[in-house]
Amino acid sequence: MLDRAQPQAEGSQQARAIRIAILAMGGEGGGVLAEWIVDLAEHGGYLAQLTSVPGVAQRTGATIYYVELFPQTALAEGAPEPVMALMPMPGDVDIVIASELMEAGRAVQRGLVTPDRTALIASTHRVFAMTEKVALADGRADGPVLLEACRNSAKNFFGADLAAAAERTSSVISAVLFGALAQSHTLPFERDAFEATIERAGVGVAASKRGFAAGMTAVSEGDSGPPTNGSVPRDASSTQASAASAPDGTHASLAALIAQADGAFPSSARAVVRAGLERLADYQDLDYAQDYLLRLKPVADAERRHGDGSGRLLAETARELALGMAYEDTIRVAELKIRGSRFVRVREEVRARQGQIIEIAEFMHPRLKEIAESMPAWLGRLMLRPGLLRSAIENATRRGRIVKTTSIRGFLQLYLVASLKTWRRSSLRFAEEEARLSAWLDRVVATAARNYALAVEVAECRGLVK
Known part of the structure; x- marks a missing residue:
C-alpha cells in the first residue's frame, strides 16, 4: 500500500506520480468517481490529470478512467515538472478500481494489476457480459476463479460486494467505491478529506455519504467474494421468487410434491428437482409439475443401473428438462x-x-x-x-x-x-416442445445403457436449444 504521508518514489531522491486506473461500466458513475479523486488530490496538495478511454456500450466493454497524481511538494523541492501519461500501461499502475468482478479480471488480463505494486479495489458482484449471455451453453465465467486470480495478481486486494452496499444505502456504486478507496489507505489523505470532496460536489450529498460509509465498512470487514455456484441450479433465485408468487392454496400441494420427490430421488439431484418443481408449478400448474416427476423416473432408473455414483446424469437431465418444459412464449x-x-x-x-x-x-x-x-x-x-x-x-x-x-x-x-x-x-408450441423433449429423453435413457459419460453429454446438449 502507498504511504499516507509520502507518495511512492522510484528512488531515494525522485518522486513520481501515483497512477490510478478505474474500470467502470456505463451508468455506474465512473466519471464522477474519477473527478472526486482529482478534486481530492488538488485540495490535498497534488497536481492531478484525468483522461478516459471509452469502451463499448451494452456490457461488451467498460470505460477506463486514468488518473495521475503528483505531489506539489516535490516541485517545491526542485523535482522536474512531471510529464503525465494519457492511459495506463501494463505493470505501471499503483491502484486499480473495478466496479465489477469481471472488470477486475480484465484489468488483471491486461497486466494493469501486478503483485509487486498494485492495490486492487473491486466489487465482487457479477454483471454478465454479452459474450456470457449469447453463449450457446453456460457461458458464464467462473466467479471463484476470477476472484482467486485477482487475489493472486495484486499486491493488496480489497474486495466486497459493493453493489449490494450501494443498494442497501440507496446510493450509487461510485460513492461506495470512493469509500472503499478511503478504507484501503492507498492514498495519502484522511477520511475527512474524502468526505469534504463529496460535499464540495454538492449533488446527492447525503446519499453519497451513506454509500461512502458503506464502502468503508464493506472493505474493513474483508473480502466476501462473489456468490458461489452451489448445488441449486442456475436459475435457483428465479424459481424461489416464482414459488413465493404462487397462490397460497398451492403451497401445501407443492410442498407435498417436493416431499414426494425427496423420497424418490437421490440427494445429489434433490436441489435441482425441487427448483424444477417450483418453476413448473408456477409456470403452468401442479399437474404439470407432477408430469415433470413422471418423466424423470426412467432417467432415475438409468442412473441407478448404469451410473458411476456421481448422480450427474439425473441432475443434468432434471435441470434441462425443467428449463425445456418452462419454455418462454x-x-x-x-x-x-x-x-x-x-x-x-x-x-x-x-x-x-x-x-x-x-x-x-x-x-x-x-x-x-x-x-x-x-x-x-x-x-x-x-x-x-x-x-x-x-x-x-x-x-x-x-x-x-x-x-x-x-x-x-x-x-x-x-x-x-x-x-x-x-x-x-x-x-x-406445446406440441412441438413435447415432441422434442420426449425424443431427447428417450435418447438419454438409451445412451446411458451403452455409455454413461456419453449420456451425460447428451443430457447437457439440451442446453444448446434456445
Missing part, C-alpha cells in the same frame, strides 16, 4: 409483465417515493411465428401456411407497439394474453 411473457412483484421491483429500482406515480411502457413485438405457436395446434399450423391469413398477420405485426402496463387498457391486453395459460397444453 407470449403467454409467459405477458404473465410476467403484469405480476404485482414486478411493479414493486420497478418502483424499488427507480427509487420512487411514497405517493409518486410511475408509468411502465413495454415494447412488444411478437412475430407471426410467436403468435401462431400460442394458438391451438390446428390454427397455428393454418396461420403458418402461405396465404391470405399469414399475409394479414405479417402486415399487422410488421411494427412493434408500446403497451403501458400501468394503464387499465395495457394491463387488460396482457392479462388477456396471460389468461391463455389454461389452454397452453393445446397450443402448437
Whole structure:
C-alpha cells in the first residue's frame, strides 16, 4: 500500500506520480468517481490529470478512467515538472478500481494489476457480459476463479460486494467505491478529506455519504467474494421468487410434491428437482409439475443401473428438462409483465417515493411465428401456411407497439394474453416442445445403457436449444 504521508518514489531522491486506473461500466458513475479523486488530490496538495478511454456500450466493454497524481511538494523541492501519461500501461499502475468482478479480471488480463505494486479495489458482484449471455451453453465465467486470480495478481486486494452496499444505502456504486478507496489507505489523505470532496460536489450529498460509509465498512470487514455456484441450479433465485408468487392454496400441494420427490430421488439431484418443481408449478400448474416427476423416473432408473455414483446424469437431465418444459412464449411473457412483484421491483429500482406515480411502457413485438405457436395446434399450423391469413398477420405485426402496463387498457391486453395459460397444453408450441423433449429423453435413457459419460453429454446438449 502507498504511504499516507509520502507518495511512492522510484528512488531515494525522485518522486513520481501515483497512477490510478478505474474500470467502470456505463451508468455506474465512473466519471464522477474519477473527478472526486482529482478534486481530492488538488485540495490535498497534488497536481492531478484525468483522461478516459471509452469502451463499448451494452456490457461488451467498460470505460477506463486514468488518473495521475503528483505531489506539489516535490516541485517545491526542485523535482522536474512531471510529464503525465494519457492511459495506463501494463505493470505501471499503483491502484486499480473495478466496479465489477469481471472488470477486475480484465484489468488483471491486461497486466494493469501486478503483485509487486498494485492495490486492487473491486466489487465482487457479477454483471454478465454479452459474450456470457449469447453463449450457446453456460457461458458464464467462473466467479471463484476470477476472484482467486485477482487475489493472486495484486499486491493488496480489497474486495466486497459493493453493489449490494450501494443498494442497501440507496446510493450509487461510485460513492461506495470512493469509500472503499478511503478504507484501503492507498492514498495519502484522511477520511475527512474524502468526505469534504463529496460535499464540495454538492449533488446527492447525503446519499453519497451513506454509500461512502458503506464502502468503508464493506472493505474493513474483508473480502466476501462473489456468490458461489452451489448445488441449486442456475436459475435457483428465479424459481424461489416464482414459488413465493404462487397462490397460497398451492403451497401445501407443492410442498407435498417436493416431499414426494425427496423420497424418490437421490440427494445429489434433490436441489435441482425441487427448483424444477417450483418453476413448473408456477409456470403452468401442479399437474404439470407432477408430469415433470413422471418423466424423470426412467432417467432415475438409468442412473441407478448404469451410473458411476456421481448422480450427474439425473441432475443434468432434471435441470434441462425443467428449463425445456418452462419454455418462454407470449403467454409467459405477458404473465410476467403484469405480476404485482414486478411493479414493486420497478418502483424499488427507480427509487420512487411514497405517493409518486410511475408509468411502465413495454415494447412488444411478437412475430407471426410467436403468435401462431400460442394458438391451438390446428390454427397455428393454418396461420403458418402461405396465404391470405399469414399475409394479414405479417402486415399487422410488421411494427412493434408500446403497451403501458400501468394503464387499465395495457394491463387488460396482457392479462388477456396471460389468461391463455389454461389452454397452453393445446397450443402448437406445446406440441412441438413435447415432441422434442420426449425424443431427447428417450435418447438419454438409451445412451446411458451403452455409455454413461456419453449420456451425460447428451443430457447437457439440451442446453444448446434456445
